[in-house]
Amino acid sequence: MSHYKLGLDFAKELDQKDQLANFRSQFHIPKDKNGVELIYMTGNSLGLQPKITKDYIQQELDDWAKLGVEGHTQGKHPWLHYHEFLTETMAEIVGAKPIEVVVMNSLTVNLHLMMVSFYQPTKKRYKILIEADAFPSDKYTVESQLRHHGYDDKEGLVLWKAREGEELANYEDLEAILEQNGDEIALIMIGGVNYYTGQFFDLKRITKLGHKHGCIVGFDCAHGAGNVSLNLHNSGADFAVWCTYKYLNSGPGSLSGAFIHERHANRKDLNRFTGWWSHNKETRFKMRDEFDQLPGAEGWQLSNPPILSMAAIRASLDVFKSAGFDKLCLKSKALTGYFEFLINKLNNTNIKIITPKHPDERGCQLSIQVNYADRALHDKLTKAGIITDWREPDVIRCAPVPLYNSFEDVYQFVERLKTILSPS
Known part of the structure:
Protein backbone atom coordinates (compact mmCIF):
# COMPACT_ATOMS: atom_id res chain seq x y z
CA MET A 1 0.00 0.00 0.00
CA GLN A 49 -0.31 -19.93 20.86
CA PRO A 50 -2.68 -21.17 18.16
CA LYS A 51 -5.89 -22.41 19.75
CA ILE A 52 -5.56 -25.74 17.95
CA THR A 53 -2.19 -26.46 19.59
CA LYS A 54 -3.80 -27.94 22.69
CA ASP A 55 -5.78 -30.45 20.60
CA TYR A 56 -2.74 -31.45 18.57
CA ILE A 57 -0.71 -32.15 21.69
CA GLN A 58 -3.67 -33.84 23.40
CA GLN A 59 -3.96 -36.27 20.48
CA GLU A 60 -0.42 -37.47 21.11
CA LEU A 61 -1.00 -37.69 24.85
CA ASP A 62 -4.11 -39.76 24.16
CA ASP A 63 -2.24 -42.09 21.81
CA TRP A 64 0.52 -42.46 24.37
CA ALA A 65 -2.05 -43.30 27.06
CA LYS A 66 -3.97 -45.78 24.91
CA LEU A 67 -1.20 -47.34 22.85
CA GLY A 68 2.03 -46.96 24.78
CA VAL A 69 4.98 -47.90 22.58
CA GLU A 70 2.64 -48.93 19.76
CA GLY A 71 1.98 -45.23 19.17
CA HIS A 72 5.15 -45.21 17.12
CA THR A 73 3.38 -47.16 14.37
CA GLN A 74 -0.34 -47.26 15.25
CA GLY A 75 -1.01 -43.72 16.47
CA LYS A 76 -3.22 -41.36 14.47
CA HIS A 77 0.00 -39.64 13.43
CA PRO A 78 2.63 -42.38 13.92
CA TRP A 79 5.58 -41.07 15.90
CA LEU A 80 8.09 -43.02 13.85
CA HIS A 81 7.60 -40.64 10.94
CA TYR A 82 6.34 -37.60 12.80
CA HIS A 83 9.07 -35.19 11.69
CA GLU A 84 8.08 -35.90 8.10
CA PHE A 85 4.65 -34.35 8.72
CA LEU A 86 6.39 -30.99 9.15
CA THR A 87 8.77 -31.04 6.22
CA GLU A 88 6.69 -29.93 3.26
CA THR A 89 5.08 -26.86 4.83
CA MET A 90 8.30 -25.84 6.58
CA ALA A 91 10.15 -26.10 3.26
CA GLU A 92 7.55 -23.86 1.62
CA ILE A 93 7.91 -21.24 4.35
CA VAL A 94 11.71 -21.04 4.11
CA GLY A 95 11.81 -21.43 0.33
CA ALA A 96 13.50 -24.80 0.11
CA LYS A 97 12.99 -28.27 -1.32
CA PRO A 98 11.70 -30.91 1.11
CA ILE A 99 14.96 -32.87 0.84
CA GLU A 100 16.80 -29.76 2.12
CA VAL A 101 14.81 -29.31 5.36
CA VAL A 102 14.51 -31.12 8.66
CA VAL A 103 13.14 -30.15 12.08
CA MET A 104 15.36 -31.33 14.94
CA ASN A 105 17.17 -30.27 18.11
CA SER A 106 17.42 -26.67 19.28
CA LEU A 107 18.81 -23.73 17.35
CA THR A 108 22.32 -23.49 18.76
CA VAL A 109 22.74 -27.26 18.73
CA ASN A 110 21.89 -27.25 15.02
CA LEU A 111 24.29 -24.39 14.40
CA HIS A 112 27.07 -26.42 16.00
CA LEU A 113 26.11 -29.50 13.96
CA MET A 114 26.25 -27.46 10.76
CA MET A 115 29.69 -26.15 11.66
CA VAL A 116 30.93 -29.66 12.36
CA SER A 117 30.26 -30.32 8.69
CA PHE A 118 30.81 -26.96 7.05
CA TYR A 119 33.53 -25.29 9.09
CA GLN A 120 36.62 -27.14 7.91
CA PRO A 121 39.56 -24.84 8.69
CA THR A 122 43.02 -25.16 7.20
CA LYS A 123 46.30 -23.54 8.19
CA LYS A 124 45.69 -20.78 5.65
CA ARG A 125 41.87 -20.54 5.69
CA TYR A 126 40.41 -20.76 9.19
CA LYS A 127 38.65 -17.49 10.07
CA ILE A 128 34.90 -17.04 10.57
CA LEU A 129 33.06 -13.88 9.51
CA ILE A 130 29.91 -12.70 11.30
CA GLU A 131 28.10 -9.38 11.60
CA ALA A 132 29.54 -7.35 14.48
CA ASP A 133 26.20 -7.07 16.28
CA ALA A 134 25.18 -10.69 15.84
CA PHE A 135 22.89 -12.32 18.36
CA PRO A 136 25.08 -13.32 21.34
CA SER A 137 24.45 -17.04 20.90
CA ASP A 138 25.80 -16.89 17.33
CA LYS A 139 28.92 -15.11 18.51
CA TYR A 140 29.48 -17.52 21.38
CA THR A 141 28.96 -20.49 19.05
CA VAL A 142 31.49 -19.44 16.41
CA GLU A 143 34.00 -18.41 19.08
CA SER A 144 33.74 -21.84 20.68
CA GLN A 145 34.20 -23.51 17.29
CA LEU A 146 37.37 -21.49 16.75
CA ARG A 147 38.69 -22.56 20.17
CA HIS A 148 37.66 -26.17 19.52
CA HIS A 149 39.85 -26.21 16.42
CA GLY A 150 42.76 -24.67 18.28
CA TYR A 151 42.47 -21.05 17.10
CA ASP A 152 42.32 -17.82 19.05
CA ASP A 153 38.66 -16.82 19.24
CA LYS A 154 39.40 -13.13 18.83
CA GLU A 155 42.05 -13.28 16.12
CA GLY A 156 40.03 -15.82 14.16
CA LEU A 157 36.79 -13.82 14.22
CA VAL A 158 36.21 -11.28 11.43
CA LEU A 159 33.48 -8.73 12.19
CA TRP A 160 31.32 -7.05 9.57
CA LYS A 161 30.68 -3.74 11.30
CA ALA A 162 28.28 -0.91 10.59
CA ARG A 163 29.99 2.35 9.78
CA GLU A 164 30.59 4.96 12.45
CA GLY A 165 27.32 6.71 13.28
CA GLU A 166 25.24 4.14 11.38
CA GLU A 167 23.23 1.14 12.56
CA LEU A 168 22.95 -0.96 9.39
CA ALA A 169 25.65 -3.15 7.87
CA ASN A 170 26.88 -2.04 4.43
CA TYR A 171 27.46 -4.52 1.61
CA GLU A 172 30.35 -2.52 0.16
CA ASP A 173 32.16 -2.99 3.46
CA LEU A 174 31.57 -6.73 3.28
CA GLU A 175 32.98 -6.78 -0.23
CA ALA A 176 36.05 -4.88 0.99
CA ILE A 177 36.58 -7.33 3.86
CA LEU A 178 36.47 -10.28 1.48
CA GLU A 179 38.71 -8.65 -1.09
CA GLN A 180 41.28 -8.10 1.62
CA ASN A 181 40.84 -11.24 3.76
CA GLY A 182 38.73 -13.64 1.72
CA ASP A 183 41.46 -16.24 1.31
CA GLU A 184 41.70 -16.52 5.12
CA ILE A 185 37.94 -16.88 5.76
CA ALA A 186 36.60 -20.44 5.89
CA LEU A 187 33.03 -19.61 6.89
CA ILE A 188 30.61 -16.69 6.61
CA MET A 189 27.83 -17.11 9.19
CA ILE A 190 25.34 -14.24 9.24
CA GLY A 191 22.00 -13.74 11.00
CA GLY A 192 19.50 -13.65 8.12
CA VAL A 193 17.54 -10.90 9.88
CA ASN A 194 19.53 -8.99 12.47
CA TYR A 195 17.86 -9.35 15.86
CA TYR A 196 18.59 -5.75 16.93
CA THR A 197 18.03 -3.61 13.84
CA GLY A 198 15.61 -5.88 11.98
CA GLN A 199 17.77 -5.60 8.85
CA PHE A 200 16.95 -8.44 6.41
CA PHE A 201 20.15 -9.27 4.62
CA ASP A 202 20.34 -10.16 0.95
CA LEU A 203 21.12 -13.84 1.39
CA LYS A 204 21.74 -14.48 -2.29
CA ARG A 205 24.12 -11.52 -2.61
CA ILE A 206 26.10 -12.56 0.46
CA THR A 207 26.25 -16.20 -0.66
CA LYS A 208 27.41 -15.29 -4.16
CA LEU A 209 30.06 -13.01 -2.72
CA GLY A 210 31.24 -15.60 -0.21
CA HIS A 211 31.41 -18.40 -2.75
CA LYS A 212 33.35 -16.12 -5.11
CA HIS A 213 36.06 -15.98 -2.45
CA GLY A 214 35.94 -19.70 -1.68
CA CYS A 215 34.01 -19.38 1.62
CA ILE A 216 31.26 -21.63 2.92
CA VAL A 217 28.14 -19.53 3.66
CA GLY A 218 25.46 -20.19 6.30
CA PHE A 219 22.71 -18.20 7.95
CA ASP A 220 20.95 -18.12 11.31
CA CYS A 221 17.38 -17.36 10.27
CA ALA A 222 15.84 -17.28 13.76
CA HIS A 223 14.31 -13.86 13.07
CA GLY A 224 13.54 -14.67 9.44
CA ALA A 225 11.68 -17.99 9.34
CA GLY A 226 7.95 -17.32 9.22
CA ASN A 227 8.65 -13.59 8.90
CA VAL A 228 10.22 -12.98 5.48
CA SER A 229 10.63 -14.84 2.20
CA LEU A 230 14.02 -16.43 2.78
CA ASN A 231 14.18 -18.36 -0.52
CA LEU A 232 16.96 -20.49 0.93
CA HIS A 233 17.33 -22.81 -2.03
CA ASN A 234 17.65 -20.00 -4.54
CA SER A 235 20.01 -18.10 -2.24
CA GLY A 236 22.56 -20.87 -2.82
CA ALA A 237 23.52 -20.89 0.86
CA ASP A 238 25.28 -24.01 2.06
CA PHE A 239 23.21 -24.24 5.23
CA ALA A 240 20.81 -22.35 7.47
CA VAL A 241 19.20 -22.87 10.87
CA TRP A 242 16.21 -21.28 12.61
CA CYS A 243 14.06 -21.64 15.69
CA THR A 244 10.30 -22.23 15.60
CA TYR A 245 9.13 -20.43 18.74
CA LYS A 246 9.21 -16.87 17.36
CA TYR A 247 7.23 -16.25 14.18
CA LEU A 248 6.45 -19.97 13.84
CA ASN A 249 4.47 -20.04 17.13
CA SER A 250 5.52 -23.45 18.43
CA GLY A 251 5.96 -22.59 22.10
CA PRO A 252 8.84 -21.67 24.42
CA GLY A 253 12.07 -23.53 23.74
CA SER A 254 10.61 -25.56 20.90
CA LEU A 255 12.60 -27.28 18.20
CA SER A 256 14.74 -25.82 15.45
CA GLY A 257 14.82 -26.21 11.71
CA ALA A 258 17.84 -26.85 9.52
CA PHE A 259 18.45 -26.38 5.81
CA ILE A 260 21.27 -28.04 3.88
CA HIS A 261 21.42 -27.23 0.19
CA GLU A 262 20.63 -30.19 -2.06
CA ARG A 263 24.10 -30.06 -3.65
CA HIS A 264 25.30 -31.52 -0.32
CA ALA A 265 22.45 -34.06 -0.08
CA ASN A 266 24.51 -37.13 -0.93
CA ARG A 267 27.93 -36.01 0.26
CA LYS A 268 29.25 -38.76 2.49
CA ASP A 269 32.64 -37.07 2.57
CA LEU A 270 31.35 -34.29 4.80
CA ASN A 271 32.37 -34.72 8.41
CA ARG A 272 29.38 -34.87 10.73
CA PHE A 273 28.19 -36.04 14.10
CA THR A 274 25.76 -38.91 13.60
CA GLY A 275 23.05 -40.76 15.47
CA TRP A 276 20.63 -43.53 14.68
CA TRP A 277 17.95 -41.23 13.24
CA SER A 278 20.31 -40.26 10.39
CA HIS A 279 20.65 -43.95 9.48
CA ASN A 280 18.78 -45.57 6.57
CA LYS A 281 15.11 -45.86 7.60
CA GLU A 282 14.76 -49.31 6.02
CA THR A 283 17.44 -50.86 8.21
CA ARG A 284 17.44 -48.51 11.22
CA PHE A 285 15.92 -51.07 13.57
CA LYS A 286 18.23 -53.91 12.63
CA MET A 287 20.51 -52.19 15.13
CA ARG A 288 23.73 -54.01 14.27
CA ASP A 289 24.28 -52.69 10.75
CA GLU A 290 27.08 -50.29 9.96
CA PHE A 291 26.02 -46.67 9.62
CA ASP A 292 24.17 -46.03 6.36
CA GLN A 293 23.60 -42.31 5.98
CA LEU A 294 20.25 -40.91 4.86
CA PRO A 295 20.40 -38.46 1.94
CA GLY A 296 19.46 -34.81 2.39
CA ALA A 297 18.88 -32.84 5.57
CA GLU A 298 17.55 -35.92 7.37
CA GLY A 299 21.09 -37.25 7.29
CA TRP A 300 22.03 -34.72 9.97
CA GLN A 301 19.52 -36.01 12.53
CA LEU A 302 20.73 -37.56 15.75
CA SER A 303 17.85 -38.81 17.84
CA ASN A 304 14.22 -39.81 17.50
CA PRO A 305 12.04 -36.68 17.61
CA PRO A 306 10.30 -35.19 20.68
CA ILE A 307 6.70 -35.68 19.62
CA LEU A 308 4.92 -33.21 21.92
CA SER A 309 7.05 -30.33 20.69
CA MET A 310 6.58 -31.41 17.09
CA ALA A 311 2.82 -31.56 17.61
CA ALA A 312 2.88 -27.87 18.53
CA ILE A 313 4.92 -27.10 15.42
CA ARG A 314 2.50 -29.07 13.25
CA ALA A 315 -0.41 -27.07 14.66
CA SER A 316 1.24 -23.77 13.79
CA LEU A 317 2.31 -24.94 10.34
CA ASP A 318 -1.28 -25.95 9.59
CA VAL A 319 -2.37 -22.39 10.39
CA PHE A 320 0.35 -21.05 8.09
CA LYS A 321 -0.75 -23.42 5.34
CA SER A 322 -4.34 -22.27 5.68
CA ALA A 323 -3.38 -18.59 5.55
Missing part, protein backbone atom coordinates in the same frame (compact mmCIF):
# COMPACT_ATOMS: atom_id res chain seq x y z
CA SER A 2 1.48 3.33 -1.08
CA HIS A 3 -0.48 5.65 1.15
CA TYR A 4 -1.95 5.67 4.63
CA LYS A 5 -4.16 8.00 6.62
CA LEU A 6 -4.33 9.13 10.23
CA GLY A 7 -7.18 8.27 12.56
CA LEU A 8 -8.80 5.21 14.11
CA ASP A 9 -11.43 4.96 11.38
CA PHE A 10 -8.74 4.28 8.78
CA ALA A 11 -7.21 1.51 10.91
CA LYS A 12 -10.64 -0.11 11.26
CA GLU A 13 -11.20 0.23 7.53
CA LEU A 14 -7.93 -1.60 6.84
CA ASP A 15 -8.97 -4.38 9.21
CA GLN A 16 -12.35 -4.71 7.51
CA LYS A 17 -10.63 -5.13 4.14
CA ASP A 18 -8.02 -7.57 5.48
CA GLN A 19 -8.67 -11.06 4.09
CA LEU A 20 -6.52 -12.57 6.85
CA ALA A 21 -8.20 -10.74 9.75
CA ASN A 22 -10.08 -13.86 10.91
CA PHE A 23 -6.81 -15.64 11.76
CA ARG A 24 -6.47 -13.44 14.83
CA SER A 25 -9.38 -15.33 16.39
CA GLN A 26 -7.40 -18.55 15.98
CA PHE A 27 -4.83 -17.42 18.57
CA HIS A 28 -4.89 -16.92 22.32
CA ILE A 29 -4.34 -13.17 22.85
CA PRO A 30 -2.90 -12.37 26.31
CA LYS A 31 -5.11 -10.25 28.56
CA ASP A 32 -4.56 -7.97 31.52
CA LYS A 33 -5.94 -8.66 35.00
CA ASN A 34 -9.23 -7.06 33.97
CA GLY A 35 -9.64 -9.35 30.99
CA VAL A 36 -8.76 -6.72 28.39
CA GLU A 37 -6.65 -7.91 25.48
CA LEU A 38 -3.08 -6.65 25.50
CA ILE A 39 -1.40 -5.27 22.40
CA TYR A 40 1.14 -8.01 21.76
CA MET A 41 4.07 -6.91 19.60
CA THR A 42 6.63 -9.50 20.64
CA GLY A 43 6.20 -12.29 18.14
CA ASN A 44 9.88 -11.75 17.35
CA SER A 45 10.67 -13.23 20.78
CA LEU A 46 7.81 -15.66 21.38
CA GLY A 47 4.87 -16.21 19.06
CA LEU A 48 1.38 -16.56 20.44
CA GLY A 324 -0.82 -18.87 2.76
CA PHE A 325 2.69 -17.56 3.38
CA ASP A 326 2.75 -15.24 0.37
CA LYS A 327 -0.45 -13.56 1.59
CA LEU A 328 1.03 -13.21 5.07
CA CYS A 329 4.13 -11.51 3.66
CA LEU A 330 1.96 -9.00 1.77
CA LYS A 331 -0.04 -8.20 4.90
CA SER A 332 3.18 -7.92 6.90
CA LYS A 333 4.47 -5.22 4.56
CA ALA A 334 1.19 -3.35 4.81
CA LEU A 335 1.08 -3.58 8.63
CA THR A 336 4.68 -2.51 9.07
CA GLY A 337 4.36 0.24 6.48
CA TYR A 338 1.34 1.61 8.35
CA PHE A 339 3.26 1.36 11.62
CA GLU A 340 6.19 3.27 10.12
CA PHE A 341 3.81 5.93 8.75
CA LEU A 342 2.22 6.52 12.16
CA ILE A 343 5.57 6.67 13.97
CA ASN A 344 6.88 9.21 11.47
CA LYS A 345 3.71 11.29 11.82
CA LEU A 346 4.50 11.76 15.51
CA ASN A 347 7.14 14.25 14.31
CA ASN A 348 9.14 13.51 17.44
CA THR A 349 12.82 14.28 16.91
CA ASN A 350 13.75 11.93 19.77
CA ILE A 351 12.40 8.92 17.87
CA LYS A 352 14.24 7.15 15.08
CA ILE A 353 13.41 3.92 13.30
CA ILE A 354 16.73 2.15 12.73
CA THR A 355 15.22 -0.69 10.68
CA PRO A 356 15.67 -0.30 6.90
CA LYS A 357 12.98 1.77 5.18
CA HIS A 358 12.69 -0.45 2.12
CA PRO A 359 10.05 -3.17 2.68
CA ASP A 360 12.23 -5.80 0.99
CA GLU A 361 15.05 -5.15 3.47
CA ARG A 362 13.05 -5.88 6.61
CA GLY A 363 10.37 -8.13 8.00
CA CYS A 364 7.58 -7.03 10.32
CA GLN A 365 9.91 -5.87 13.11
CA LEU A 366 10.58 -2.17 13.55
CA SER A 367 13.35 -1.23 15.97
CA ILE A 368 12.52 2.16 17.44
CA GLN A 369 15.38 4.11 18.97
CA VAL A 370 14.35 6.71 21.53
CA ASN A 371 16.88 9.32 22.61
CA TYR A 372 17.37 9.78 26.36
CA ALA A 373 15.18 6.74 27.06
CA ASP A 374 15.92 3.85 29.35
CA ARG A 375 14.05 0.75 30.42
CA ALA A 376 11.57 2.96 32.25
CA LEU A 377 9.97 3.69 28.87
CA HIS A 378 9.48 -0.02 28.27
CA ASP A 379 7.95 -0.36 31.73
CA LYS A 380 5.49 2.45 30.95
CA LEU A 381 4.48 0.73 27.73
CA THR A 382 3.90 -2.50 29.63
CA LYS A 383 1.74 -0.64 32.16
CA ALA A 384 -0.21 0.80 29.23
CA GLY A 385 -1.06 -2.69 28.02
CA ILE A 386 1.60 -3.03 25.34
CA ILE A 387 3.95 -6.00 25.26
CA THR A 388 7.17 -5.08 23.45
CA ASP A 389 10.79 -5.99 23.67
CA TRP A 390 13.48 -3.71 25.14
CA ARG A 391 17.09 -3.96 23.96
CA GLU A 392 19.85 -1.96 25.56
CA PRO A 393 20.73 0.80 25.36
CA ASP A 394 17.68 2.58 23.87
CA VAL A 395 15.73 0.42 21.42
CA ILE A 396 12.17 -0.91 21.54
CA ARG A 397 11.67 -3.88 19.21
CA CYS A 398 8.11 -4.07 17.95
CA ALA A 399 6.76 -6.75 15.63
CA PRO A 400 3.20 -6.53 14.29
CA VAL A 401 2.76 -10.15 13.21
CA PRO A 402 0.32 -10.61 10.31
CA LEU A 403 -1.25 -13.81 11.64
CA TYR A 404 -2.64 -12.21 14.78
CA ASN A 405 -1.93 -8.47 14.92
CA SER A 406 -4.41 -5.99 13.49
CA PHE A 407 -4.09 -2.53 12.01
CA GLU A 408 -5.99 -1.27 15.04
CA ASP A 409 -3.30 -2.85 17.25
CA VAL A 410 -0.74 -0.74 15.43
CA TYR A 411 -2.86 2.40 15.74
CA GLN A 412 -3.45 1.91 19.46
CA PHE A 413 0.23 1.19 20.05
CA VAL A 414 1.30 4.50 18.51
CA GLU A 415 -1.42 6.44 20.33
CA ARG A 416 -0.31 5.08 23.69
CA LEU A 417 3.34 5.65 22.86
CA LYS A 418 2.50 9.25 21.95
CA THR A 419 0.78 9.74 25.30
CA ILE A 420 3.74 8.28 27.19
CA LEU A 421 6.24 10.49 25.34
CA SER A 422 4.18 13.66 25.64
CA PRO A 423 5.38 16.16 28.28
CA SER A 424 3.11 15.99 31.30
